Amino acid sequence: MQRRKAAVPRGVSHATPIFAASAQGARVTDVDGNVLLDFAGGIGVMNVGHSDPVVVEALKQQADRFTHTAFSVAPYEGYVSLAERLAKLTPGSFAKKTLFVNSGAEAIENAVKIARHATGRPGVLCFEDGFHGRTLLALSLTSKVSPYKLGFGPFPSDVLRVPYAYCYRCAYDASFPDCSFACVAALDDHFKRYADPQTIAAIVVEPVLGEGGFAVPPLGYLSELAAVCRRHGMLLIADEVQTGFGRTGRIFACEHEGVEPDLLVTAKSLAAGLPLAAVVGRADLMDGPVEGGLGGTYSGNPLACAAAHAVLDRFESGELLRRSEAIGVRIEARAREWAQQFSLVGDVRRRGAMVGVELVRNRETKEPAKHETDEIVRRACERGVLLIPSGTFGNVIRFLTPLVISDDELDEGLEVMTACVAAVAAPATAH
Numbered sequence: 001m002q003r004r005k006a007a008v009p010r011g012v013s014h015a016t017p018i019f020a021a022s023a024q025g026a027r028v029t030d031v032d033g034n035v036l037l038d039f040a041g042g043i044g045v046m047n048v049g050h051s052d053p054v055v056v057e058a059l060k061q062q063a064d065r066f067t068h069t070a071f072s073v074a075p076y077e078g079y080v081s082l083a084e085r086l087a088k089l090t091p092g093s094f095a096k097k098t099l100f101v102n103s104g105a106e107a108i109e110n111a112v113k114i115a116r117h118a119t120g121r122p123g124v125l126c127f128e129d130g131f132h133g134r135t136l137l138a139l140s141l142t143s144k145v146s147p148y149k150l151g152f153g154p155f156p157s158d159v160l161r162v163p164y165a166y167c168y169r170c171a172y173d174a175s176f177p178d179c180s181f182a183c184v185a186a187l188d189d190h191f192k193r194y195a196d197p198q199t200i201a202a203i204v205v206e207p208v209l210g211e212g213g214f215a216v217p218p219l220g221y222l223s224e225l226a227a228v229c230r231r232h233g234m235l236l237i238a239d240e241v242q243t244g245f246g247r248t249g250r251i252f253a254c255e256h257e258g259v260e261p262d263l264l265v266t267a268k269s270l271a272a273g274l275p276l277a278a279v280v281g282r283a284d285l286m287d288g289p290v291e292g293g294l295g296g297t298y299s300g301n302p303l304a305c306a307a308a309h310a311v312l313d314r315f316e317s318g319e320l321l322r323r324s325e326a327i328g329v330r331i332e333a334r335a336r337e338w339a340q341q342f343s344l345v346g347d348v349r350r351r352g353a354m355v356g357v358e359l360v361r362n363r364e365t366k367e368p369a370k371h372e373t374d375e376i377v378r379r380a381c382e383r384g385v386l387l388i389p390s391g392t393f394g395n396v397i398r399f400l401t402p403l404v405i406s407d408d409e410l411d412e413g414l415e416v417m418t419a420c421v422a423a424v425a426a427p428a429t430a431h
């Protein structure tokens with residue numbers, strides 16, 4: 001840790017003090033030989049589990065053949081066949097094309113470039129509590145100021161940010177379904193006060209907020225946003241970086257509503273830890289930029305493509321999707337027990353295995369319990385469970401465990417968490 005502090009900038013944070021030595025399935029072993037249950041999945045990247053044998057074998061075979069030629073110099077089949085597979089797998093029956101890049105942020109950047117090119121409009125509409133990455137344009141769409149944006153401005157203009165359907169903290173003090181999506185209706189007001197809709201190229205939206213605290217919008221929300229896009233000639237860009245590849249019980253979260261985004265951005269669990277991200281979209285839009293307008297040296301690296309093929313193979317039977325839902329049900333049941341026992345738990349929400357538990361100091365005022373959340377995360381790690389928080393106020397526990405976790409492992413981890421929540425939630429506050 002001393003060497004890390006001396007050699008690596010503090011801006012690169014680490015949620016736990018451990019150093020990884022190896023990982024298998026839903027378990028991470030540290031350099032001291034401690035085995036930890038992984039409820040973080042490398043921030044939602046390891047849906048198929050650590051060191052999945054199918055992925056490892058695909059990587060070995062590809063490494064024996066070649067590791068890089070640059071697709072823009074000497075193309076290879078693995079990139080093309082992965083694009084074909086993603087076109088079939090993503091929502092939308094229209095013709096699609098796929099661009100591969102290296103990270104979620106880079107994919108968001110490219111989706112916006114493609115949308116601007118297609119519409120000739122500069123603007124982007126995004127959401128409070130949204131997270132889209134750390135590169136400058138993606139960062140300008142990201143909502144949380146500290147730590148992500150501190151000292152990094154100025155940011156690109158033409159970004160309109162509006163409240164998300166974060167029902168627990170509704171910006172309009174309304175409640176669903178009585179509100180009939182007041183947050184969407186309010187867009188007309190924003191279009192009068194802040195930005196002409198004819199200057200907006202796209203709405204960029206996470207189907208469920210990731211870093212922003214696992215806020216799960218009511219079903220129908222994405223369809224409402226899609227209708228706004230149609231009305232004003234904007235494109236719908238779904239950021240499925242965190243929600244994708246089975247996290248919500250479907251391959252992509254948009255499927256819960258049958259919404260077909262014009263452009264879908266995916267990364268994280270797409271390639272089981274290899275740096276790969278994709279923009280999959282309507283072929284006519286994707287073909288807008290001229291030759292050389294898209295790409296990058298490492299984009300669609302052959303090892304990453306091989307890993308992604310193996311991931312898609314693993315999803316083919318449907319078993320991982322069924323597990324996702326079952327895991328979510330099991331976690332939610334336990335979290336609801338905590339909510340009954342401890343007023344610290346303000347809200348429990350879920351889509352598939354994407355479960356968020358929001359902690360508050362007071363259920364009336366909803367004062368965020370950030371310190372308590374950090375303390376639960378710290379104690380859980382000490383007792384062998386890797387957890388990460390989320391939320392603009394850092395007060396939401398999120399679950400991103402690999403979908404291969406067994407019921408026994410899950411229960412063991414939840415047992416540890418129950419003890420940590422109980423220790424942190426002062427019994428006097430329970431009612």
Ligand SMILES: Cc1ncc(COP(=O)(O)O)c(C=O)c1O
Nearest residue numbers: 103104105131132133210241242
């Ligand atoms: C929804 C969403 N979009 C974009 C990103 C950025 O991805 P990356 O860290 O690969 O740049 C993230 C990362 O957490 C994310 O959760």
